[in-house]
Amino acid sequence: MGSMDELISPAIVAQLRAALKNVAPTVDLAALARAEEAVCGARLRQRVDLVRDALRSDLPAEFPAVERIALDLLEEPRFAGWMIWPTTELVTSRALETGSTTDFDAAMALLARLTVGLTGEFAIRDMLIARPERALDIMRSWTGHENEQVRRLATEGSRAYLPWAKRVPWLLVNPRATRPILDATYRDPAEYVRRSVANHLNDLSRVDPAVVIRTATAWAGEPDAATPRVLRQGLRTLVKKADPAALRLLGFVGDSIEVAQPRVASDTVPRDGSVQFTAEVSNRGETDAVVAIDYAIGFQRADGTVRPKIFKLASRRLAPGETVALTKTHSFRPITTRTYYPGPHFVMVQANGVPSPRADFILQHHSEGSTHE
Template sequence: MPFADELIGIRTAQALVDAIDAAAPGSRLPALREAATRLDDLSLRERADLLRDALLRDIPGDYAQFASVIRAARDGELPFSGWLIWPVTGAVAQKAVEESTDASFDDAMDLLADLTSRLTAEFAIRVLLRHDLPRALETARRWTGSADTDVRRLASEGTRPYLPWSVRVPAIIVSPGSTVPILDALYRDPSDYVRRSVANHLNDLSRDAPDLVVGTARRWLENPDENTPGVVRHGLRTLIKKGNRGALELLGFTPASVDVVGPVLSAERIGFGGSIDFRATIINTGLEPARLAVDYTVHHQKANGQLTGKTFKLTTVMLAPGEATTLNRTHSFRPITTRRYHPGEHAIELQVNGVRHGRTTFVLEAPDD
């Protein structure tokens, strides 16, 4: 992931100043110019919010006047795309919500759809979803028939329950079925870009509504195209890791008779930031071929001394009756920004078609001072 300076830095801020200045001659843009000097030490979202708020202060008048300036910048000769679009779309949505009329709301939705191909409007649309969910979803459903790939993706991506980097829309989370018609319209989309968003959206829904997700995936598989199995597999990935029986059976992972030897670890203790190897052998003891989804769970030490598990994909394998397979994996404890490791007892456990086997412990040592 690039640093914030590389995405919304001084050059991006200055490009925004230049584009708005050209679109609204005579505007001094004091807030925007001053904001461009205050980006240091701010996160990416904080930078976008700072420029958004400066835009709202510098462009006077009602929503229609504001939108007119943005459209003039869009149609102007200076660059008006890339990361500067994040604060612009955020300002459009905020201005419409502040005015709180149907006309400004509908125009803001149209303008976001128009701008989304220049970066994305997926974050800004959340403001409008929070303000009037039924009206916003009605528009998003219409977007599913757009000839523009980016607009169709916006319909799915912008309405995801747990879109990364975005504000939550509580009404979507408590009513997960509200966005399913959008996904139903797009799961066979010709664009992989759109279909991947649909799968990620379905995976988001599985956090709160697993039965709804399994039922939706089942309907899709009853009326598929050549890409539907892949969309469903990606959309069910979290349920598969959780061992959800309905999701497993839908993908052909039925209960199987297996013996599991392991996991056998390469060490009882590893240094902080190191890695550990493990192997396991799985034997099909049944009388029928077995299709197996094999995952493993690492139980991490938390700051309070308790263990919490995170499941990782290992492999998918088909075993004939009596056949065995040995699997090997190296798991790294190299420091990463998304997880904080704590020294102490950890464990690795295998999961085969949702059933856990052979939990083995080891110790992650404290870092050197």
Template sequence: MNDLLGPSAVAQLRTSLAGAADQPVWPALEEAGGRLEPLALRARAGLLATALMEDLNGGYERAAAVFRSTLADDGFTGWILWPVGEAAVTLALQDGSQRAFDDALALLAELTPRMSSEFAIRRLLIQDLDRALDAIRGWTAHPDEHVRRLASEGTRPYLPWAVRVPGIVARPAATLPILDDLYLDESETVRRSVANHLNDLSRHDAAETVATAERWRKASGDRAAWVTRHGLRTLVKKADPDALATLGFSSGAVAVSAPQLDHSVVRLPGELGFAVELRNDAAEPARVALDYVVHYVKANGSLAPKVFKLAVADLAPGEVRRFRKKHGFRQMTTRVHYAGRHSVQVQANGTLSPHAGFDVLL
């Protein structure tokens, strides 16, 4: 990922800028291109943004004019626009005027069809949340789907890689008007962003999240159903009763057996196979959200649960159904495995099965 802002990308950025800005040399940018190692991607964007501002040697108006002119070059696209957006926002905030603030928002919308400005926009949201949200809501009717996605993605409470916006975390409902405008958007990319945004909101306000999903579910069609289902996924994994009810999962008597393991030992890299039986003891049909929980051993020997999706099933009264799953174990940058006694459970509409223990060997 770091090489997305590597020497060749910086060379393209210099070429694009030189052709549009009547400024043939960009010495600070060239020098920064030689100092990218061993920086991670975000740090590279910051380094290049600083170099851009040094080479531009002017205020926000000059930078905005240069960047808009450079949009005429088709090569001015992709990850090289991350430092461009960061430089523009920094200069707008240094300017301090509302005119520069508003124009920076507009510029980020212009850049976004080439590369999303979802990271750069965060500092404008921090500076003046209400003013920024007023402008951003207008993007929900923009003809370009990338700009409409920016309205949702750029305002997410927990956007990956991005700085937090304290005002959004403190006021989860502040972005709901934007989501209300977009949850039925014709673009799947936009709808996926809305669902992820709603899922973010559930971390702080489960009741508001479920109430919003309830409103959306009343809209007919597959779009609303998919967005609400995906937006409530974390609450479903947490067995939130209101989220389960909203998605039509039964509250009746559903029994789930302890997982039956194929092996009692897993050696990395390897996999654990298991089977489980689900029974509907109610007199009515039951719709069941079936998940499984792996209790991983941590470095200190304690256990940390992680929930995974298994299936969604509709069972007739008295029906018994068997499900099988294989779960992989391998070392990853996002999950380090430790040797020790692990366990797995299955969760059916919030009802947890007994544990089934197994050993992991490295």
């Protein structure tokens, strides 16, 4: 079981139970006591659900009563860290059960307070699913909050593709709806918030690239010192896709770019080894070129197809007639986010969207002589 799963461990559940006993001594926490052992062996998302459901079983059914307990917990020193996540989900579920606008607004305000201790970004997805426009109106008001964690809840909680979180279909159908939040925070004083803004913008590039380009163009016209970095991060997917407008916004220019076929050091790669390749990019134009250089590995999939994934390689300024050679090593050592399948693979390089011919190589089976260090 990975370390992420242990973020909500039996000890953390016991600590939450002790904190609740202090603020609500008359409440029987039998389900939460059982959850201490139940979380063992479960994945993180399952642990959150187990603890949330135990809280739902043990604590009052009325939202105002849950709200009072949660506010008291905020004053309890033992209430901290990852135990806040299932508590936020208890708050939202109780509020949405009533269908009350008063309870909805109170739960949103409570999430803004709870998020300071960890994050309310996952629980707020249910609020967005239930009443997206009302939730976004409240979240827009948070963009001027004094606490950067609350400002980030506005930018992160409303992302189209927030990792680990539920999808909010309404956000995918209405990609322009979160722009007021982003416009208010792209120059936020906290880098933590600006990074969230950039990731939010990058998410939107998967939904509506035109919205992203219009937004980025407006920001480029009213920048601060940090805006170029926000734009680089926010446009990274469009740059990999060689979107002309995104390239221009980031200053990548050059009308006569040529990219040679990469040269691989070996056309066979050990299963846990690395592929090394060298690529040459040339400026055949008569003016300077600024190029974004990426490479793609065509990965073998379980069904036998090969699908490329693009990675950033470098950025370069090339004088007229100049050629630059870049060497890169890409590792196939095991990682948790990708399964490597032996068989045909390829590497290709692109500069400002101009692709090279692909260079093929074979990822070996262990039985074909792969080595381990």
